Amino acid sequence: MTTLDLTRRNPDAAPTAAEAAQAAAPAAPSLVGLTRAGLSAALASVGVPERQLKMRAAQLNHWLHNRGASDFGAMTNVSKDLRGALAQAFTLARPEIVSEQISVDGTRKWLLRMPSTGRHDRGAEIETVYIPEEGRGTLCVSSQVGCTLTCSFCHTGTQRMVRNLTAAEIVAQVVVARDRLGDWSGGAAPEGASVPTDGGRFVTNIVFMGMGEPLYALDEVRDAIEVIADGEGLGIGRRRITVSTSGVVPQMRRLGEETGAQLAISLHAVRDDLRDVLVPINKKHPIAELMEACRTYPGASNARRITFEYVMLKGINDSPAEARELVRLLAGLPAKINLIPFNPWPGSPYECSDWDTIERFSEIVFRAGYASPVRTPRGRDIYAACGQLKSETKRMRAKERMALEAAE
Numbered sequence: 242m243t244t245l246d247l248t249r250r251n252p253d254a255a256p257t258a259a260e261a262a263q264a265a266a267p268a269a270p271s272l273v274g275l276t277r278a279g280l281s282a283a284l285a286s287v288g289v290p291e292r293q294l295k296m297r298a299a300q301l302n303h304w305l306h307n308r309g310a311s312d313f314g315a316m317t318n319v320s321k322d323l324r325g326a327l328a329q330a331f332t333l334a335r336p337e338i339v340s341e342q343i344s345v346d347g348t349r350k351w352l353l354r355m356p357s358t359g360r361h362d363r364g365a366e367i368e369t370v371y372i373p374e375e376g377r378g379t380l381c382v383s384s385q386v387g388c389t390l391t392c393s394f395c396h397t398g399t400q401r402m403v404r405n406l407t408a409a410e411i412v413a414q415v416v417v418a419r420d421r422l423g424d425w426s427g428g429a430a431p432e433g434a435s436v437p438t439d440g441g442r443f444v445t446n447i448v449f450m451g452m453g454e455p456l457y458a459l460d461e462v463r464d465a466i467e468v469i470a471d472g473e474g475l476g477i478g479r480r481r482i483t484v485s486t487s488g489v490v491p492q493m494r495r496l497g498e499e500t501g502a503q504l505a506i507s508l509h510a511v512r513d514d515l516r517d518v519l520v521p522i523n524k525k526h527p528i529a530e531l532m533e534a535c536r537t538y539p540g541a542s543n544a545r546r547i548t549f550e551y552v553m554l555k556g557i558n559d560s561p562a563e564a565r566e567l568v569r570l571l572a573g574l575p576a577k578i579n580l581i582p583f584n585p586w587p588g589s590p591y592e593c594s595d596w597d598t599i600e601r602f603s604e605i606v607f608r609a610g611y612a613s614p615v616r617t618p619r620g621r622d623i624y625a626a627c628g629q630l631k632s633e634t635k636r637m638r639a640k641e642r643m644a645l646e647a648a649e
């Protein structure tokens with residue numbers, strides 16, 4: 242495991258007066274991660290005439306999201322005057338990388354700090370994980386800071402501070418990954434980018450399986466997917482984007498209709514009494530209701546199956562009878578099953594099922610026709626695996642607030 246601390250000092254320390262003043266000053270907004278509509282609005286605000294907006298927004302989208310430009314000077318087909326006007330009003334800033342950890346298996350985890358949104362906020366922190374595999378690379382992105390839901394086996398659910406990320410903040414996670422991996426079109430990988438080198442791109446797939454419940458941030462997730470899937474920008478197609486939900490049934494249809502993303506369901510139990518405990522949103526939307534929403538999910542088919550995630554918890558949900566019930570429950574649905582060995586975190590109340598038990602469970606599922614159902618755990622040594630993400634973001638302490646106020 243390697244850890245690079247990319248900040249100068251302990252993130253929990255009180256800010257210096259200069260940092261407090263900088264945090265309190267309204268920073269110029271960044272254009273990175275904006276939709277084409279957002280870019281058009283930015284262009285209009287610096288005086289670009291209406292008839293040019295579409296074309297200019299397409300140019301910016303190309304430079305920002307296809308080439309990864311971090312400097313307005315690189316935008317050679319944009320006039321010097323316009324570049325100057327944009328540079329006055331906007332930046333191309335990315336979230337700050339607080340730390341980067343690299344697992345022995347090549348998985349990378351970044352702790353990112355978002356720009357401050359006001360004087361009582363030093364900037365929310367979130368985590369993003371890159372998982373290199375044979376022939377593809379998956380980026381696991383966060384949609385919220387923390388999570389309002391409290392699934393009993395998930396570390397993120399214990400984090401207090403919660404807000405939705407903006408669409409640009411979601412997209413920025415992909416931009417940061419491409420920066421660090423040297424994964425821009427025409428770019429060269431930086432030294433030490435130990436990722437697959439089959440000639441293709443490094444980040445080929447996106448999963449919304451980081452921090453947060455994406456269907457509680459659906460507007461932001463929808464806009465982020467629009468930018469990520471744009472063929473002239475980041476260019477990661479909708480079939481390579483998977484959104485995982487704990488079961489926010491009323492938003493599932495919209496997710497399908499408005500994003501065309503692949504759906505994953507955090508099922509984890511086959512009976513309501515157990516699912517009520519593991520995934521408490523089940524009390525609002527029980528299993529039968531969830532299954533009905535899956536049956537009518539727009540675009541699901543044998544070629545585009547719904548993934549059902551099932552975390553293996555020792556002695557809790559891992560019996561052969563439950564495996565058989567799982568198969569029965571999914572009968573007739575275009576489904577894939579993903580058994581996730583439980584990833585423990587400090588103080589977690591469960592243990593991972595024994596390997597023999599997982600094998601017995603997966604054998605039952607396999608015989609029912611579901612191929613390779615067990616997910617290989619990745620990045621466990623750096624706490625980067627599913628459900629282990631939890632940033633150090635806390636509510637700002639009184640001392641820090643006073644420092645900010647004194648600086649104003």
Ligand code: SAH
Pocket residue numbers: 392394395396449450451452453454455485486487506507550552581582583584585586627628629
């Ligand atoms: N909130 C969404 C997406 C983020 S969680 C959801 O719940 O689906 C991504 C996946 O990790 C979910 O299937 C979640 O149930 C699972 N998960 C959470 N904690 C875990 C843990 N400690 N070990 C293994 N999987 C976990």
Ligand code: SF4
Pocket residue numbers: 388389390391392395396397398451452453454487507628
């Ligand atoms: Fe939230 Fe998903 Fe964790 Fe449940 S499993 S607490 S919904 S992030």
